[in-house]
Amino acid sequence: MSPAPIVDARAIHKHFGHLHVLRGVDLQVAEKELVFLIGPSGSGKSTLLRCLNRLEEPSAGSVTVDGIDMLDPRTDINKARQRIGMVFQSFNLYPHMTALGNVALALRKVQGLPRADAEAKAQAALERVHLADRADHYPAQLSGGQQQRVAIARAIALEPRVMLFDEPTSALDPELVGGVLAVMRELREDGMTMVVVSHEMGFARAAADRVVFMADGLIVETGPPGEIFANPQHERTRAFISQIERH
Amino acid sequence: MTGWERFTDSFFNARVMAEYLPKIVDGFVLTVWLALLIIVAGLALGLLLAVLRAFGLRPLNWLIVFTVDLFRALPPLVIIVLLFFGLPNAGIELSGFVASWLALTLVLMAFAEEIFWAGITSVPKGQWEAARSTGLGFVQTLAFVVLPQALRITIPPLTNRTIAITKGTALASVVAVQDILGAANAGVSFSFNPSPLTLGAIAYLILFFPVVVLGRWIETRFAWRR
Ligand SMILES: Nc1ncnc2c1ncn2[C@@H]1O[C@H](COP(=O)(O)OP(=O)(O)O)[C@@H](O)[C@H]1O
C-alpha cells in the first residue's frame, strides 16, 4: 500500500459565471513527487493550481493537502497556506521591500518570528537560491531571473510541504531561464514535492516523475515523461506535444 | 496725487498696515490651526473609508460611494453655510470655526477617499495573491503589502488636493471666522482702506508657498523606483 498522497484533489469543478473551467479534475501527488502539468492555454492549469491553496474557491470537489481539508470553513486557511508555497509567472515580489524584506515578511507577520530570527531565516533562504549577496536589493534592481529566485526563496523560507509553480519561467528572457530551472532542480533533489505548470519540456524530461496533460478543464492523459512525450495515447496530447516541440 | 501714489496709498498704506498687522497675525494662527485640523481629520477619515471599502461589503460600499459623491458634488461654501445656518434649526449650534472645519474635513475626506481607493485598486492583483499564498491575512496584506504601495501612488494627487481644499479655509470668513481673510476684511471695513487685504495676501503666501514647495519635494521624494 502506498502512503497517502500529500496533495489529494478530487472531482474539482470550477465555474466562472457561465464558464465551466474545471470539469471534474482528480489530482494526487505523492510525497517528494514532481508532477509536471501541461496543456493548451486556457485549459485550466492555473485555476487548478490556485484551487489547491484556495486562492480560487472550487465550485465542487475536495482538496486535502498534507492531511488538511483545504475547503473546510473551519480550517485556518492562513495557517494551511504556509505549507503550500506558490511561485507565479509574474514573480509578484513586493516592490517596496528589499529581497530580504520580501522573504522575511511572512516569517515575521505570519509565523511571528522576531525580526532578527526572521531575517536570519530569510537570509538562509536567499542562500539556497544563490542570492545571498542581493539581500538588500529592491526588486527593480534585480533581473527577472533573480526576482523569480527571490520569489522561490520567499516561498521556501516558510518550509512548505508542497511547492506550486505556475509558469515560473514564461516571463523570463531565454538566457535567464536556466538559473531558475537550476534552483528548481536543487529543490527537487532536496526532496521537495512539486507541482509545476510549464512549457519547459527539457526540464520535464530531466526532472519530472509524472506528466499530466490537461485540455478543456479535464485531465486527458498522465504518465512518466518518457511515455507521454515519446508515445502519447490521445490525439489532443499528440497534437499539443508536437506543437510545443516545434518551438 | 498721481495714480501711482493713489495706488500705494490704497494697497500699501504703512499706517493702516501697522494698525491691522496684529489682527492679521491672529488670523494667520487661526488659519493654520483650522488647516491642520482639516488635514488631519480629512485624510484620516478618507483613509478609513477607503480601507473599509476594500473589504467589499456591498451595502457599506454603496453608502461610502454615496457619501463621497455627495461631498464631492456640493460646493464647500454651500456645506459651510448649511452647517452654520441650517443645523441650528435642528437644535445643533456650531461655531463658525467648527462649521468650517467640519465642512472642509468632509470635503477632504471625500476626495481623499477617492484618491486612496484609486491607489488601492492600482496595486496589481498578483500582490494580493502572493501575500495571501504565504499565509498573510486580508488585513495584514492590506497593511503591509497593498497600502504602502498605494500610498506612494497617492501622494502627488493627495498633496495637490489637500492644498486646494485647505485654501478653502478662506471660506470660513463668510461665517464670521476671524481667519486671515476674515481679519483682513474687517480691517478693510474699519479703515476704509484695502491695505489689510495686501497683508492678508502676504499672509496666505507665507502660509501656502512653503506648503506648495513641500508638496513638490514630497512628490520627488516618493517618486517610484521601478
Ligand atoms: N478569475 C477569472 N474569471 C473569469 N474567468 C477566468 C478567471 N480565471 C480564469 N478564467 C478563465 O478560465 C479558463 C482557464 O484559465 P486558466 O486556468 O488560467 O488556464 P491556463 O492556466 O491553462 O492557461 C480561461 O478561459 C480563463 O479565461
Ligand SMILES: [Mg+2]
Ligand atoms: Mg495559466
